[in-house]
Amino acid sequence: EAQVTQNPRYLITVTGKKLTVTCSQNMNHEYMSWYRQDPGLGLRQIYYSMNVEVTDKGDVPEGYKVSRKEKRNFPLILESPSPNQTSLYFCASSLEGPGHTDTQYFGPGTRLTVL
Amino acid sequence: ELKVEQNPLFLSMQEGKNYTIYCNYSTTSDRLYWYRQDPGKSLESLFVLLSNGAVKQEGRLMASLDTKARLSTLHITAAVHDLSATYFCAGVPGAGGTSYGKLTFGQGTILTVHP
Numbered sequence: 001e002a003q004v005t006q007n008p009r010y011l012i013t014v015t016g017k018k019l020t021v022t023c024s025q026n027m028n029h030e031y032m033s034w035y036r037q038d039p040g041l042g043l044r045q046i047y048y049s050m051n052v053e054v055t056d057k058g059d060v061p062e063g064y065k066v067s068r069k070e071k072r073n074f075p076l077i078l079e080s081p082s083p084n085q086t087s088l089y090f091c092a093s094s095l096e097g098p099g100h101t102d103t104q105y106f107g108p109g110t111r112l113t114v115l
Numbered sequence: 116e117l118k119v120e121q122n123p124l125f126l127s128m129q130e131g132k133n134y135t136i137y138c139n140y141s142t143t144s145d146r147l148y149w150y151r152q153d154p155g156k157s158l159e160s161l162f163v164l165l166s167n168g169a170v171k172q173e174g175r176l177m178a179s180l181d182t183k184a185r186l187s188t189l190h191i192t193a194a195v196h197d198l199s200a201t202y203f204c205a206g207v208p209g210a211g212g213t214s215y216g217k218l219t220f221g222q223g224t225i226l227t228v229h230p
Contacts, residue, residue, distance in 0.1 A: 040222060041222060042121075042203060042223050043220040048216040049216075050216050056216055059219065097215050099146060099215025099216065103163065106157040
């Protein structure tokens with residue numbers, strides 16, 4: 001089954017404790033992206049990757065890191081999480097990216113709480 | 116920088132009625148997407164609109180794009196309860212191939228359809 005998977009689905013952590021949210025897709029997609037969803041703000045893009053080794057900032061990259069060493073994986077790293085990073089996070093992938101007309105497939109989401 | 120604004124943000128409809136959700140964007144964008152999100156779920160792609168005058172229809176939903184007015188609409192015909200969800204529009208900044216990786220979302224419209 002074609003899908004985007006994220007782990008963990010739920011995470012409660014404390015300020016300053018490094019964490020990684022994994023994202024994996026099995027559709028051989030070039031493009032992957034991370035978003036955060038907050039009430040009243042819609043989704044905001046954190047980072048995206050057009051292909052392996054090529055990543056770029058979205059609208060809200062501060063406090064986050066990403067890496068794309070393999071096509072299928074795009075982990076989101078919070079080196080020193082803070083309470084304002086409490087949010088619902090979605091990973092998405094598509095064949096070439098939103099500028100090329102193809103459909104994005106979203107993961108199930110990761111609900112992160114930073115105390 | 117592309118800004119995307121939806122209205123209304125909340126929409127309560129009776130079954131059988133028609134209504135329109137509006138999506139205005141601030142600068143040039145030649146790709147406009149519509150997504151649906153059910154409560155507690157991930158996002159699902161509805162429509163991709165690629166050019167001025169584009170119209171797409173699926174069941175009771177019809178989306179259109181007017182790039183000159185920087186406006187996309189999502190029209191709901193004879194609403195049914197199953198259409199209750201949050202609807203997002205999203206745009207790609209620029210035109211002609213620039214910023215292909217970025218995607219900017221509107222705030223979302225929470226649609227509730229009552230019997």
